[in-house]
Amino acid sequence: MMKEDINLRLKNVEGHIRGIERMVDDGVYCIDIIRQIQAAQAALSKISSAILDNHLNSCVITAIRGDDPSERERVINEIHELFDKTNRSY
Numbered sequence: 001m002m003k004e005d006i007n008l009r010l011k012n013v014e015g016h017i018r019g020i021e022r023m024v025d026d027g028v029y030c031i032d033i034i035r036q037i038q039a040a041q042a043a044l045s046k047i048s049s050a051i052l053d054n055h056l057n058s059c060v061i062t063a064i065r066g067d068d069p070s071e072r073e074r075v076i077n078e079i080h081e082l083f084d085k086t087n088r089s090y
Helices: 003-025 030-065 069-088
Strands: none
Touching: 003 030, 030 069
16 A cells, blocks of 8 residues: 555544544434444554555565574564554453
């Protein structure tokens, strides 16, 4: 996913969040608000996945193919920490 695509998706999520704020202000039924929050979370998750995919296919591959073993270890640890943090939040 290109930078422009990611920015467009982020703008869409931003609009979605504003809509959720209006729903809260207007006293919309709680379950409807939760559904909209879940939709925004799903959209953010897709963006996150696309950014991670880009990172793996650029920065990580460059580090792994490089001559610096400490850089290889650093990017692998970075990914490991990211997954650890993600798993702890659930």
